[in-house]
Amino acid sequence: MDKTIITTLGLATIGAIYWFFFGTKEESRIVSDHWDIAVQGGYKPAAIRIPHGKPAAITFTRTDPNTCLEEVVMSDFKIKKFLPINTPVTIPLSPAKKGIYEIHCGMNMFHGKIVAV
Amino acid sequence: MKTSFPIIGMHCASCARLIERQMKKTPGVIDAAVNYGSEQASVEFDPTLCTVSTIAKSIESAGYKAIISSDRQKTPNDIKEEAKRTELADLKTKVIVSSILSILILLGSFPEWFPFVPPLLNNAYILLVLTSPVQFWVGWRFYQATWSGLKNRTASMDTLISVGTSAAFGFSLLTTLFSRQLAALGLPNIMYYDTAAVIITLILLGRFFEAKAKAHTSDAIKKLLHLQAKTARVVRNGEEINIPIKEVKIGDIIRVRPGEKIPVDGTITEGSSAIDESMVTGESMPVEKRSGEPVIGATMNKTGTFLFLSTKIGDETMLSRIVKMVSEAQSTRAPIQRLADVVSGYFVPIVLMLSVVTFLIWFDFGLPTQAFVNMIAVLIIACPCALGLATPTAIMVGTGRGAEYGVLIKDAAVLETAHKIDIAVFDKTGTLTRGKPSVTNIVPIGKTTENNLLILAASLEQGSEHALAEAIVLRAKKRKFHLSTMTTFESVAGHGVRGIVDGKPLTLGNRTFMKRESIPFTAHERTISTLESQGKTVMLLASGKQLLGLIAVADTLKDEAKEMVASLKKLHIETWMITGDHESTARAIAQQAGITHVLAGVLPQQKSDKIQELKQSGAHVVAFAGDGVNDAPALASADIGIAMGTGTDVAIESAGITLLNKDLRSIVTAVRLSKATLSIIKQNLFWAFAYNIVLVPVAAGLLYPITGWLLNPAIAAFAMAASSISVVGNSLRLKTASI
Numbered sequence: 008m009d010k011t012i013i014t015t016l017g018l019a020t021i022g023a024i025y026w027f028f029f030g031t032k033e034e035s036r037i038v039s040d041h042w043d044i045a046v047q048g049g050y051k052p053a054a055i056r057i058p059h060g061k062p063a064a065i066t067f068t069r070t071d072p073n074t075c076l077e078e079v080v081m082s083d084f085k086i087k088k089f090l091p092i093n094t095p096v097t098i099p100l101s102p103a104k105k106g107i108y109e110i111h112c113g114m115n116m117f118h119g120k121i122v123a124v
Numbered sequence: 125m126k127t128s129f130p131i132i133g134m135h136c137a138s139c140a141r142l143i144e145r146q147m148k149k150t151p152g153v154i155d156a157a158v159n160y161g162s163e164q165a166s167v168e169f170d171p172t173l174c175t176v177s178t179i180a181k182s183i184e185s186a187g188y189k190a191i192i193s194s195d196r197q198k199t200p201n202d203i204k205e206e207a208k209r210t211e212l213a214d215l216k217t218k219v220i221v222s223s224i225l226s227i228l229i230l231l232g233s234f235p236e237w238f239p240f241v242p243p244l245l246n247n248a249y250i251l252l253v254l255t256s257p258v259q260f261w262v263g264w265r266f267y268q269a270t271w272s273g274l275k276n277r278t279a280s281m282d283t284l285i286s287v288g289t290s291a292a293f294g295f296s297l298l299t300t301l302f303s304r305q306l307a308a309l310g311l312p313n314i315m316y317y318d319t320a321a322v323i324i325t326l327i328l329l330g331r332f333f334e335a336k337a338k339a340h341t342s343d344a345i346k347k348l349l350h351l352q353a354k355t356a357r358v359v360r361n362g363e364e365i366n367i368p369i370k371e372v373k374i375g376d377i378i379r380v381r382p383g384e385k386i387p388v389d390g391t392i393t394e395g396s397s398a399i400d401e402s403m404v405t406g407e408s409m410p411v412e413k414r415s416g417e418p419v420i421g422a423t424m425n426k427t428g429t430f431l432f433l434s435t436k437i438g439d440e441t442m443l444s445r446i447v448k449m450v451s452e453a454q455s456t457r458a459p460i461q462r463l464a465d466v467v468s469g470y471f472v473p474i475v476l477m478l479s480v481v482t483f484l485i486w487f488d489f490g491l492p493t494q495a496f497v498n499m500i501a502v503l504i505i506a507c508p509c510a511l512g513l514a515t516p517t518a519i520m521v522g523t524g525r526g527a528e529y530g531v532l533i534k535d536a537a538v539l540e541t542a543h544k545i546d547i548a549v550f551d552k553t554g555t556l557t558r559g560k561p562s563v564t565n566i567v568p569i570g571k572t573t574e575n576n577l578l579i580l581a582a583s584l585e586q587g588s589e590h591a592l593a594e595a596i597v598l599r600a601k602k603r604k605f606h607l608s609t610m611t612t613f614e615s616v617a618g619h620g621v622r623g624i625v626d627g628k629p630l631t632l633g634n635r636t637f638m639k640r641e642s643i644p645f646t647a648h649e650r651t652i653s654t655l656e657s658q659g660k661t662v663m664l665l666a667s668g669k670q671l672l673g674l675i676a677v678a679d680t681l682k683d684e685a686k687e688m689v690a691s692l693k694k695l696h697i698e699t700w701m702i703t704g705d706h707e708s709t710a711r712a713i714a715q716q717a718g719i720t721h722v723l724a725g726v727l728p729q730q731k732s733d734k735i736q737e738l739k740q741s742g743a744h745v746v747a748f749a750g751d752g753v754n755d756a757p758a759l760a761s762a763d764i765g766i767a768m769g770t771g772t773d774v775a776i777e778s779a780g781i782t783l784l785n786k787d788l789r790s791i792v793t794a795v796r797l798s799k800a801t802l803s804i805i806k807q808n809l810f811w812a813f814a815y816n817i818v819l820v821p822v823a824a825g826l827l828y829p830i831t832g833w834l835l836n837p838a839i840a841a842f843a844m845a846a847s848s849i850s851v852v853g854n855s856l857r858l859k860t861a862s863i
Contacts, residue, residue, distance in 0.1 A: 010487065014487075017487075018484070020480050024477050024480070025477065028277060028472075029470075029473065030277075047276070048274065048276045049272075049273060051276060053276070072265060072269075075281065077207070080455055082455060082457040087451065087454060094189055095187070095188065114512035115512040116508060116509075116512055117273075118278075118469060
């Protein structure tokens with residue numbers, strides 16, 4: 008009986024973990040050339056839309072002391088920036104082509120994306 | 125009082141208006157203006173009513189940051205360094221406190237192993253008191269990171285640690301508080317305070333060492349930044365004044381004395397000196413520079429005093445561009461990393477699920493107590509950090525090491541591909557050859573000696589500015605000959621020169637000139653033709669109507685070309701030469717260098733087509749080395765474009781690798797560096813993957829049915845900490861690897 012309960016609970020936990028981390032997350036459809044991304048336990052918003060072929064700027068503000076997030080990397084644009092805590096850092100970008108460009112932390116644990124439309 | 129300061133955090137012009145309003149609201153501020161473009165605020169205020177720092181505070185309350193005087197001198201790099209120092213100091217304190225407490229907890233948890241420990245330490249409540257600060261003060265960062273991650277539906281390394289240690293701590297807390305009730309339910313009375321404390325201590329110790337080691341991966345950039353001179357001695361209104369380097373303007377005349385650093389890039393206007401450029405170009409020998417020649421900022425003036433005109437300042441200087449290129453390269457991702465990238469995206473949630481599976485299997489089919497311990501071991505041992513660090517740290521050290529040798533690598537992909545090069549194509553002029561003519565043959569005729577012939581020709585040519593004349597004078601000077609005085613001198617365009625040296629009328633020039641002057645030379649026509657067939661320019665020297673000898677001048681092979689070709693052959697790289705010259709001339713140079721394949725008579729615009737053809741013929745990885753602007757298409761179409769020297773931007777922009785020292789042997793260095801970096805990356809990725817693939821199942825107890833092996837969570841913590849450090853440490857080996 009104990010085993011049945013524990014096993015059921017365990018399987019439910021696995022399902023919950025799967026849903027929590029891999030379930031579909033909402034994405035904003037707004038297109039803007041200025042974005043503020045809060046760096047706290049990841050990137051908020053994690054997906055942003057910017058117009059292609061025009062200069063845009065993203066301001067990152069890290070409030071999370073986790074050193075994992077202290078660097079933001081956008082390899083497609085050859086950008087790697089140190090984000091001092093509680094200090095906004097603005098990064099100008101101008102994606103020439105439409106597409107998805109990745110944002111991630113220095114250790115590649117946290118991910119976000121820039122969709123150039 | 126008026127002041128101005130930079131503002132960071134603005135992202136549109138309306139931010140500027142907002143800050144203006146915010147400043148104007150501050151009591152004491154008379155007027156305020158913010159320029160969005162220059163990110164500067166200028167403010168007029170009454171110092172009796174407010175201070176700059178109160179204004180800065182009010183700006184901060186609006187969500188922006190004013191950089192006031194104390195911060196103003198700090199570069200982003202300084203801010204980063206400072207943050208790193210604070211972090212290391214904080215980690216150090218926590219590691220020390222946590223280690224002391226953990227030792228006490230460990231001693232108290234195992235009375236059977238440590239019978240000498242006072243019984244008080246074995247008390248569960250005492251252990252609870254000792255563990256709590258470790259769990260919640262030292263380990264607070266893990267909770268913070270987990271919580272902010274969960275809010276975002278993401279998980280990291282810290283999630284695993286906080287879940288693992290909280291499970292150990294929570295279960296022990298229950299046992300401490302409700303031991304009787306648990307016993308009545310038939311649950312074992314076991315405590316894991318030691319596990320929680322030791323895990324946190326070891327992981328933190330690992331982070332401490334990792335942070336220290338990681339700081340060294342960017343040493344190359346730091347070194348480059350430190351090269352910059354702080355001040356410049358500028359001549360203004362006839363006076364020499366020392367000014368900070370930031371205030372130097374284009375067009376300033378700057379004096380540099382022996383032993384001083386050259387502050388910015390420019391051109392010498394007066395004086396000459398030997399300049400050590402090794403710090404920027406990797407070229408080890410000091411270079412002689414005279415009036416009209418360019419100097420590079422941050423290089424060291426050795427012997428002479430000179431004045432120079434500044435031509436490039438700030439971000440435009442060579443040093444700034446090098447720093448920019450290196451840091452850009454370090455931010456790119458190597459294609460080899462792709463798998464690690466994909467895995468790291470799913471890693472933590474999968475480990476979380478695996479830990480529950482481990483628990484269930486052990487609970488249902490094994491020992492319930494072991495189910496708990498193994499679950500914690502799985503959470504703790506999994507190390508996504510090693511996977512994340514494997515490639516970038518090696519790329520950082522690799523590109524940095526390249527910069528030290530004067531080899532600038534554009535991005536990680538180039539560094540990864542360079543070791544696969546199997547065909548290297550070289551442009552002839554300026555790449556394989558010096559690009560400047562020099563004397564190759566001196567053929568005296570009759571009673572004239574070789575030395576005499578050279579002295580006479582050089583004495584006559586000392587007044588000429590022609591490139592061929594320069595080659596002859598240079599050769600005479602190299603042999604330390606004393607040149608005779610020349611009285612009259614005349615240059616005949618397209619023909620040669622004539623003049624009187626030591627009272628003798630001399631004529632030096634080509635065949636046409638000799639014919640015009642009716643000087644017989646046909647007896648030597650064969651020698652002349654042979655020299656010309658080798659791509660040399662032949663000049664004839666006559667005294668009166670008598671021919672004294674021939675001097676052949678040609679663009680010669682660089683000294684190191686032969687050695688470079690031989691080294692490339694050893695690396696199984698086929699060498700090709702491409703040139704617009706005639707076949708025979710091209711072959712002569714190629715033969716000297718040891719190059720077997722020659723593409724002659726190729727027009728500049730055809731070079732890139734030829735490179736394409738080579739690439740397609742048998743799926744070769746082709747490198748092309750060139751220097752001129754017209755080489756840009758070929759540089760871009762090659763798999764790896766190698767631009768020579770400090771050349772202009774077009775070539776450097778199109779190239780994957782730039783050899784700042786112009787030394788051909790650096791191509792070999794680049795290939796070796798790529799090989800070394802790749803092998804480090806492969807080792808790192810192998811270990812990072814193998815570590816997780818092997819140890820996660822071991823922690824789950826997969827080997828238990830066969831060998832009886834289980835992994836203690838504390839040992840798992842040690843292994844996990846060691847894995848990240850070993851990856852960073854392995855990458856740092858590149859700093860000393862022989863290349």
